[in-house]
Amino acid sequence: MATQTLSGISGMLKQFYIGPIREQLNNSSVLWFRLQKNEEEVSGLDLIARIPIFHKRNQGVGFRAESGTLPTAQRRQHTQTTVGLAYLYGQIQMTGQAIKGSRNQATRFAAVVDNEIRGMIEGMKIEGNRMLWGDGSGALAKISAATGAVGAGVFFTVDSAQQLEAGMLVDTFTAKSGGTQNLASVEIDQVDRRNNKVSFVTAVTVTKDDFLFRNGSRGLYGMGIAGGIDGADSLGARRVSTLQGLARSTNIFWDANVVDNGGVLKALTLADIQTSFELGEIIGQGRCSLIITSYALRAKYLSLMVSDRRFVGSLTLDGGWSALEYSGGGEPVPWVVDYMATPNEVQFIDERTLAIYRAGDIDWMDTDGAVLRKVPNVDAYEGTAYSYINLGFSAPNKNSVLRDRN
Numbered sequence: 229m230a231t232q233t234l235s236g237i238s239g240m241l242k243q244f245y246i247g248p249i250r251e252q253l254n255n256s257s258v259l260w261f262r263l264q265k266n267e268e269e270v271s272g273l274d275l276i277a278r279i280p281i282f283h284k285r286n287q288g289v290g291f292r293a294e295s296g297t298l299p300t301a302q303r304r305q306h307t308q309t310t311v312g313l314a315y316l317y318g319q320i321q322m323t324g325q326a327i328k329g330s331r332n333q334a335t336r337f338a339a340v341v342d343n344e345i346r347g348m349i350e351g352m353k354i355e356g357n358r359m360l361w362g363d364g365s366g367a368l369a370k371i372s373a374a375t376g377a378v379g380a381g382v383f384f385t386v387d388s389a390q391q392l393e394a395g396m397l398v399d400t401f402t403a404k405s406g407g408t409q410n411l412a413s414v415e416i417d418q419v420d421r422r423n424n425k426v427s428f429v430t431a432v433t434v435t436k437d438d439f440l441f442r443n444g445s446r447g448l449y450g451m452g453i454a455g456g457i458d459g460a461d462s463l464g465a466r467r468v469s470t471l472q473g474l475a476r477s478t479n480i481f482w483d484a485n486v487v488d489n490g491g492v493l494k495a496l497t498l499a500d501i502q503t504s505f506e507l508g509e510i511i512g513q514g515r516c517s518l519i520i521t522s523y524a525l526r527a528k529y530l531s532l533m534v535s536d537r538r539f540v541g542s543l544t545l546d547g548g549w550s551a552l553e554y555s556g557g558g559e560p561v562p563w564v565v566d567y568m569a570t571p572n573e574v575q576f577i578d579e580r581t582l583a584i585y586r587a588g589d590i591d592w593m594d595t596d597g598a599v600l601r602k603v604p605n606v607d608a609y610e611g612t613a614y615s616y617i618n619l620g621f622s623a624p625n626k627n628s629v630l631r632d633r634n
Contacts, residue, residue: 257357258564259453261547262518264583266620270313277311277585279472279622283481307479309472311585311620314450316355317612318348322600324607348613352590358391360619361568363455363467365404366446367439368392369426379431380417386440388571389424390522392416397443400434405447410435413443450618454570457577457627459483462490472621484624485511489632493572496528496633504576504630505556514578514626516561519554522569525633526552529563572633578626587616 269277284305292298322344358368368391374384386392393416400411415429428434455468459476460483466476476482485507487500508514521529530552533540541553543562551562569575592599593612600609 257353257360257566257568258518258520258545258547258549259360259566260353260356260584261549262545262579263619264579266583266585267588270585270587270616275313275587275616277313277618277620279309279311279620281307281309281474281482281622283307283479307474309474309621311451311472311618313585313587313616313618314359314448316352316359316615316617318352318614319610319612320344320348321603321608321610324609352613352615354393356615356617357566357568359450359617360452361391361454361566361570362449362452363404363458364449364451365439365455366441366449367404368398368442369440371400371434371436371438371440372424373436374434375436377431377433379428381427382431383418383420383425383427384434386424386426389419389421389426390568390571392419392426392440394419398440399443399446400438400440401446402435402438404439410438451621452619453575453577453582456582456619456621456624457484457575457629459486459624461486461488461631471624481512481625485628487628487630491632493632493634496525496532496574496630498532500630500633501529501554501574502556504574504628505554505561507628508576508578508626512578512623512625512627514581514623515558516556516576516628517579518575518577519561519563520569520575520577521563521565521573522571523565523567524571525569525574526563526565528634529554572631574630574633576628576630578623581621581623581626583620583622585618585620590615 266277269279271277282304286302286304288299288302290299369386369388372385372387378384392398396416397413398411398416399409399413402408402410411432411434414432417427417429419426451468451471456471458467458471460466460480466483469476471482474482485504487504487507505516505519508516530540541560543551543553543560545551545562545564549562549564551564553560554563555561590613593614599611601611602608603610
């Protein structure tokens, strides 16, 4: 029997596990799968993509009388936005005992590594999808009920538990940025997604209206569609006031189209859907190519079609994704779901205007030549996979969001 060496282990990690990680990340969500991956435009020591934005046509045109003075020459106007990358990491660790116990057979060691790798892949792909649904702040939920001590078996209520998981370490702050930190590195015990309830492992005091963040990640997430497909709502507010360096209040072409009800839920209607579907085309000359919602709103859409005696077709997308179809004019558009989708919202996306910017594909940290490295003062070895990524937008006004619907 050949003894497994750390050098051999590193080779196995590089040769056999990068592929599966990439494959599973690419299939982690319909958004991740369908959006363009752009590496060529990311450059510089600061790893920034610079996107030129055309926002005004050449207006040097006009009708004139015979022998009249010709229109004053003008030009198209552009500006530039920047997309900085966020840094996603996945960490594995194996004890010396686990390595020692499998030293006599490569297949035994492969099983040990495989177990750790699969867990890391699962965590990274979910985290990547979590980023795509966020607003860049890293806020995962907002405490909506219960003030006081909670612990194991004692639940408090959040606005949406879709992005929370058992075992996650979280911090709480009074605001998405700034504000006061009230809790640090508290472990989630249980998550009841059906009723949006959460409990912690240890007894701590939770405060209504605090936001929950993954421990140490506040403000470090990349941008997601909750922040990119955003604009002035019916109350004049925006979730993200500055996107990719451009202030939306002074560059309203940088707003997406928001159809809302002032934060008050109302029933979804086919008229609302069609209005939102068309706005990207009316305002930004875009074309919706993907509609994405929560499961609840997809079910509501289906019930509306059935009650209106309309036929609803189904589509099978590349990658094996299944979808209902929506025919709002022209070719049918897929209506898909994601369990992390923002509740009570329907996203109408022109996929040509979004791209995942990254500084290369996922890889292992091995600049010193070894994938596995000794953990200082511990009988264990660790490895780190990483990816530098962000979601970038080139024309938010070609996209729309329908909010406050159930």
